[in-house]
Amino acid sequence: MRFARSLFLATALAGTVLAVAPAHAAPVQPKVVSVMETGGVLQPGEYLWAPEGVPPGKLAIVVDLRRERLYVYRGGVEIGRTLIIYGADHKPTPTGSFPILEKDRDHVSNLYNAPMPYMLRLTWGGVAIHGSGEDVDSRYATHGCIGVPDEFAALLYAQARKGDTVLVTRDWMPEVYGTQGVQVAVAG
Numbered sequence: 001m002r003f004a005r006s007l008f009l010a011t012a013l014a015g016t017v018l019a020v021a022p023a024h025a026a027p028v029q030p031k032v033v034s035v036m037e038t039g040g041v042l043q044p045g046e047y048l049w050a051p052e053g054v055p056p057g058k059l060a061i062v063v064d065l066r067r068e069r070l071y072v073y074r075g076g077v078e079i080g081r082t083l084i085i086y087g088a089d090h091k092p093t094p095t096g097s098f099p100i101l102e103k104d105r106d107h108v109s110n111l112y113n114a115p116m117p118y119m120l121r122l123t124w125g126g127v128a129i130h131g132s133g134e135d136v137d138s139r140y141a142t143h144g145c146i147g148v149p150d151e152f153a154a155l156l157y158a159q160a161r162k163g164d165t166v167l168v169t170r171d172w173m174p175e176v177y178g179t180q181g182v183q184v185a186v187a188g
Contacts, residue, residue: 030060
């Protein structure tokens, strides 16, 4: 198991079985059979990565904009989790199901001339998952992309294939992930 900054461990895999969305429902949610249990809350730049012992299978990636998390599942078993940054209010990250259209290890944005290492393109309009440095936290935003810590981006890039599905949503599996990471506004 690999993890950032040694503050976090996936202590066990808990068996959680969830229903799959009907075929006519859009977007289609990946089948999840097991998720990581953690010993605390991820901090900026941290991630969990534990593919060891998980049989080969189809990769599914879920981005939860509300919780600011990205989850990676292989064959329905969670193998990775990290914090994300995402599109600012004036340039939001779109929700829906997206196939990975292209991979580019050393991509540079032609719109912003910014490095986008380990880029996984989701739309031809410029939305992608990519490395965004080591201190990925809610102080920053993107122009619609999903930014993850560079080390996590490299691990994800090595596992992901063109055509793998990425679901971008809000409030992913609240019965499992609860309110972890959700910002709650307090009237004052």
